[in-house]
Amino acid sequence: MQRFLGPFEPNGAVSSAEEHLVHTEGAAGSIPAPPTKSTTLFWARVQKGAADDCWPWQGATMKNGYGRVKRRGKAELAHREAFRLTKGEIPVIKRPYATLIVLHRCDNRACCNPDHLYLGTYMQNARDMVDRGRTQWDAKRG
Numbered sequence: 001m002q003r004f005l006g007p008f009e010p011n012g013a014v015s016s017a018e019e020h021l022v023h024t025e026g027a028a029g030s031i032p033a034p035p036t037k038s039t040t041l042f043w044a045r046v047q048k049g050a051a052d053d054c055w056p057w058q059g060a061t062m063k064n065g066y067g068r069v070k071r072r073g074k075a076e077l078a079h080r081e082a083f084r085l086t087k088g089e090i091p092v093i094k095r096p097y098a099t100l101i102v103l104h105r106c107d108n109r110a111c112c113n114p115d116h117l118y119l120g121t122y123m124q125n126a127r128d129m130v131d132r133g134r135t136q137w138d139a140k141r142g
């Protein structure tokens with residue numbers, strides 16, 4: 001596949017930049033917010049371990065196993081908040097199939113270790129799950 005990498009790429013520029021973003025570590029771009037009282041409270045509910053370990057959320061969880069927090073009065077997932085607090089805002093891409101979500105490398109939904117979190121798309125998530133052999137949901141449906 002041929003790719004034009006010059007600065008004046010006419011139409012593909014936006015999409016290739018976004019794709020690059022998805023695969024780049026810590027590409028959220030913005031600077032993490034300085035610690036506040038709510039930040040401190042957040043991490044107080046995470047059982048931090050070694051850098052490689054999973055850091056399970058100790059607070060309220062959803063039925064599906066994800067940690068649940070409140071952010072500006074709204075329900076939010078704990079691992080998304082963990083990502084935000086350590087790597088910056090999650091970029092909002094308003095394009096079909098390009099919405100960025102925070103994914104787990106470790107398949108542990110309660111985990112809030114920033115090293116286990118990365119940005120991806122729903123499509124990528126489905127693909128990664130298959131890659132890791134986590135296809136039980138397939139079997140259950142069939």
Ligand SMILES: [Zn+2]
Binds near residue numbers: 108112
């Ligand atoms: Zn983990």
